[in-house]
Amino acid sequence: MVAVVNNVNTTDQAAAARALGKRLGYVFADDTLLRRALTHRSAAADNNERLEFLGDSVLNFTITAALYRRCPDAAEGDLSRLRASLVRERTLAEIAQTLDLGAALILGPGEQRNGSCRRASILADTVEALLGAIYCESGFEATRRVVLGLFAERLAHLPDPDAVKDAKSRLQEWLQARGRALPQYTLVSRSGAEHARHFVSACRLPDGDEVCRGEGSGRRKAEQDAAQHMLTQLTEATA
């Protein structure tokens, strides 16, 4: 793969990167590292995939440790759900928007035309890559400070753990409380090019006739959607 320079003026990009540093509360000493963290795999072989892998893990751990301290009475399952609500793609994409990360992204020409700078998955991945880069440059404590800064509002106003149960968990609990068998999920179809994958999954209750379909940009999302439809159908039927 050959490095492709973004069609955005590189002076603008450098300015965007500096502004990003300010909003992030962390100024990179190593411009090459920052550039790598902002580079999507569509733009260059020297991209942010490895940094994203590292950043995902340091983010997960920092949030885990913060929740452990802040919620001394929460059971493991509640901590797990709270964490999932904080580190999910949607939350990270929101944080990316407050950082105006879209303007600093380095994308290949195809992704630029697709408007990928607004795509939640790319924005979320880049937040993780930036955290991985901060860890590389300055270690755990510096990264922790940045994470706690970015999540300060959300950690100060944690939702009720019950409210953030996903649809598959709620469906499972609903069925178990009624002595029914666990739902089965199957992938019905997978289509679309890489930037616009579309999955359809089915949720079936093996001890009944109910089948619901769900869709989404990933298999898990399609399953969650199917579970939500099933829950609605079951609770409306028994209401």
Added chain:
Amino acid sequence: MVAVVNNVNTTDQAAAARALGKRLGYVFADDTLLRRALTHRSAAADNNERLEFLGDSVLNFTITAALYRRCPDAAEGDLSRLRASLVRERTLAEIAQTLDLGAALILGPGEQRNGSCRRASILADTVEALLGAIYCESGFEATRRVVLGLFAERLAHLPDPDAVKDAKSRLQEWLQARGRALPQYTLVSRSGAEHARHFVSACRLPDGDEVCRGEGSGRRKAEQDAAQHMLTQLTEATA
């Protein structure tokens, strides 16, 4: 839940805990914390489940960061597979055995009769809980040192990333290379009491007649087993 004291002599248990500290390369200042880390949920309400949640995360991150540095040329997928091979239950249970952790476990009476002190999942969870407790008491750097000590041999002799691909990944790649549809997995049955769950999963190829079943103590394990059978069947058929 009421705290149940293990029927092992408590003096023996204290001696086992001290010996454990030596093998671990970390001596706990807080005996209550160490005791909590060793306490299975079957024994007391003040058990190690929250510490295990924390420890799983710090372990994951420490191994991620170690692999990131040691394998500068590995792609994200290879790092991910290497990490999975290091932090999986089997590896953690092996580490627990070198620590002679079984002797220090605090189990409820039922679990003691079941011989649960030798169960891989309980041993692995307790290793994670100990790491969580070290983080609570002494922070990230101290925990990192203990993790790197426990995994020193394994990190020095990392397997070839291709060799640690799981069966589902290998099956998917085999099928994709031949332009075939992705396999579908369904849960066939789930049985057994909590300490001896048994899952049966089916792997079906939607564009063919092939169906293989697999079994295991969890749904994922049963799916991996089914995928392995399918791979064997496919590669033997085309050999």
